[in-house]
Amino acid sequence: MNAPNITVIGSLNMDIVVESDRFPVQGETLLGKAIRFLPGGKGANQAVASARLGASTRMIGAVGDDSFGRELLQALTNEGIVCEGVRAFPDATTGIANIFVSQGDNSIIVLSGANHLLNPEDIDRIKLAIEQADIVLLQLEIPLETVSHAAKLAKSFGKTVVLNPAPAQPLPESLLRDVDYITPNRTELSLLTGFSENDDLEASMRKLIGMGARHVITTLGSEGSAFIEASGPLVKVPGYKVPVVDTTGAGDSFNAALAYSLAQRKSLEESVSFAAKVSALAVTKFGAQPGMPTLEEVEQFTTRMR
Template identity: 55%
Template sequence: MNQPPKVVVIGSLNMDLVVKARRAPKRGETVMGDEIHFIPGGKGANQAVGLARLGAEISMIGAVGSDSFGRELKRALKKTGVNITGVKEHDSQATGVASILLAEGDNSIVVVPGANALCLPEDLEDNERMIAEADLVLLQLEIPLATVEYGIQLAKKHGKIVMLNPAPAQSLSQELLSQVDYLTPNRSELALLAGMPEESSVAQGINRLLDTGVTCCVTTLGAEGAAFMEKEGSITKILGHQVPVVDTTGAGDAFNAGLAYALAQQKSIREAAEFAVEVSALAVTKFGAQGGMPRLREVEEHFTLGQYSERGDI
């Protein structure tokens, strides 16, 4: 039996305060909500749970406050099978919180980082052995950029695959981007990183990022699927799947978990992207970012051969 892939996730842990309403309020308006839920979240934790559900061996490096939210987030990760020895508790900051409004089939999110701001480079030094033993290191941008940079440096030092989900969107240096093996922006993040208008083609944005030194750029396209391109390669689009949508909150995190899982198993980028699109499609059929993450068995039972097409006009 093949050994499960080992992945280290360096990132955020938040408690998601999810409000469901019939519609989003206009500026200055108050509307009545239908439901509120307190759900473990944070891009880093979501992706760690997604990977664990798929069967990967996961270690998480991050930070929470010494409060009830922090304790609940750690319990949720541990219950899923994530190694949480790299998650520190801090008295000086409350656990990060994300306020999420679900309305009209979409979501809008406000994140208060809290203790995530205390996930520092020295925490990575304390857990360097985890990184040295991993197949792939996955990072996002809800923790300090200095920590992301140092995490990438340590991963490269130990010859690991580096995957960066550049969310929330912010400008990144060419020095950082040149060390990334797989960059996974959505359309708006792609435009910001490439320094181009959002109406520019995905192909133009990906080409510009490849020029910075990124080895491969994989752009998520929502319900349309995803597109990827490697250096010296042609752009390929992976078609999305039609599914009943319940909650889109964790779709991007599910995609990144699926992609990281397949890449850590040394699958080709096309195979990995096809698998990631399938994982994210199943994730939106359930409520909650972490609760919606599918298990490997569910993906294998629901999908047969992934759909893809090569096009030059994306």
């Protein structure tokens, strides 16, 4: 089978990662253990994860005309990702994510920078990358107007659209109707539907189906994930217990792996199970993009789990 063609439309950030023994409380100053500058951004992370799995991957996004932007583009190019769709804005700064890591968990503050300048006209200029894709993969660290335009354009070409609705925000039903697969975590599902996180999971997911999405996949952390189709039952897929080093990028690896598997015409259950393996491996390494596993690593992990 030929390698899947995946076009990722989303953010590129420089991750400034600070490690400490614990998170500070309000008003407290702590001494950190280490600092790292790592390529990141949900869009770029998903592009790297896709490329590592073997997909032919294109990135559409925006950076500033600065050293961080040049470094991010070089990192993607080194992974074999086509970056002609990444626009450099001369009067903007590249996006930055301040990531605080402690005991395998993280908290993140994102400064959007050039990411928020990506507009529908930028998508139209590179629409060939969408027309030639098997899957178009989207997130919400770029303007919602641009996400909606990209999804509509992709559907006009008959493409499959996967939306990772993060960071969480309300979404118009017009966008949801252009989405084939939406992948909220439990918190994002709650915000999208108005159900609390303590409400019935299936009812929450069915509400999202009723709002227009064709398939809903909800990630449940250590409990694995669940998916539902318009006419099918709720199906739960278990996760994998692994030693956790850094959860940054776990969701991004899941989404890229889901898109990769769907592009190979695997069933939704097979694709969700594959994505669970990829995200499990991703958290065993430090950093979002450095932690993305190769297809060979996933295959070896699968063999060990049998």
